[in-house]
Amino acid sequence: MGDSQQDIIVFSTSWCPDCRRSKKLLEQRGTPFTAIDIEEVSGAEKKMLEINGGYHRVPTIILPDGTVLMEPSNPELTAELKRLGL
Numbered sequence: 001m002g003d004s005q006q007d008i009i010v011f012s013t014s015w016c017p018d019c020r021r022s023k024k025l026l027e028q029r030g031t032p033f034t035a036i037d038i039e040e041v042s043g044a045e046k047k048m049l050e051i052n053g054g055y056h057r058v059p060t061i062i063l064p065d066g067t068v069l070m071e072p073s074n075p076e077l078t079a080e081l082k083r084l085g086l
Helices: 017-029 044-051 074-083
Strands: 009-012 034-037 060-062 068-070
Touching (some): 017 074
Parallel strands (some): 009 034
Antiparallel strands (some): 060 068
16 A cells, blocks of 8 residues: 555544554654545545554554554554664
């Protein structure tokens, strides 16, 4: 769904406070990402469910190395970004 293998993809909804928090953290770090609203983009919810084993949890974040994070805390997301040098 992203333009390159270096993209971070954030499956989210407009009403989800955890989605807003995670996207804000990425923005504050200057880390580029592609946000996909599962309620607005056709097929996005199905794709998210396939990726995370059928769990309907947002945000679901796909990191460039294929790591899948579901509803990560800010410290968890920050640690993964640092691990990847992002």
